[in-house]
Amino acid sequence: MTRKSVQQTEEGNIASRLLAWYDANHRELPWRRAPRDLAAGGRADPYRVWLSEIMLQQTTVEAVKPYFRAFLEKWPNVKALAAAETEEVMKAWAGLGYYSRARNLKACADIVAGLPEGFPGTEDELRKLPGVGAYTAAAIAAIAFNRPATVVDGNVERVTARLFEIRTPLAEAKAEIRAAVEGLVPADRPGDFAQAMMDLGATICTPRRPRCMLCPVREDCRAILSGDPELLPVRAEKAEKPRRRGAAFVAIRNDGAILLRTRPDKGLLGGMSEVPTTGWTARLDGDTSSESAPFTADWQHAGSIAHVFTHFALELDVYRASAGDKAAPAGHRWSPAAEISGEALPTVMKKVIEAAIPGATKARRDSPARHA
DNA sequence: TAAACGTGGGA
């Protein structure tokens, strides 16, 4: 009935083919309910959908999996997460990147835990939550609440630009792409449709070397007919990445504790822990390490590390010194050796500490991080 | 509108 009427349009054909493909070829993911489960009356848990969507923002599925499992084990529902300390959330998020997501995650949990109905089910209401933008609001509405929302992420943009041969550069093509996707969304299974588009983009309609021979909608794809699908979507060329330098100081107390401090909540690596460093904008001419070290000591050059952020590349000279039993300077604290692996250390800081003390950031059996 | 914001894996 409704299915037949939908299939009478070209758009309906695309959605139907895509859903049939999804039924047979969907990826199995820790946060996903299989179409079979949903057909049997299963419901996606909004908490898990939300948590996974936040983690997946600009982040690969493989990187997210272990973090998703760890979060779910520590905090099985939104009230548990709301009861947690922000610091613990930052520690659990360490290494995943884009740390404002962790802060917003906690802020969002605090809000939702206070709502009688839990997560709202409409895009408009979801969109008001911290860390939830246009994409995430639509994804949660569609996947967790079966609303016919138009879900547009990077995969969907690529698939759609190829399907409709949209050659407008991506930045200016957003509205056009959104309108095209909106015309495809089936009233029947909007959540599965959204996930089908994303799975197609991730496994078939890939950025490079798309597997068009395996594509369920290749007969509907205009990019195949009149060009090279791999050339779409058209992206603006990216600006050259500035290179910055600095120095980092690993101070080691007699008992093996390391001197740390916490970065401001806003900005790069906001709210995360670090060893003392110089500023990262200055181009170091010669050795200025002793001037900007946290205290005077016999600082030894322990090597250097390189790390690439989204908008600049960083090289840090790493200095190491024994600190005896010195008290921590203002704004700093000593982190016991056994607790280093559980600290909210971003990857760049783990590299620094490893350069000074190999193995220091690896989890040990007696480390609290393993018992938490 | 554009820049800021992390990290890791694939080619």
Add this chain to the structure above:
DNA sequence: TTCCCAAGTTT
């Protein structure tokens, strides 16, 4: 090695 860029949001 180097480049690309992934289930984006915020300011």
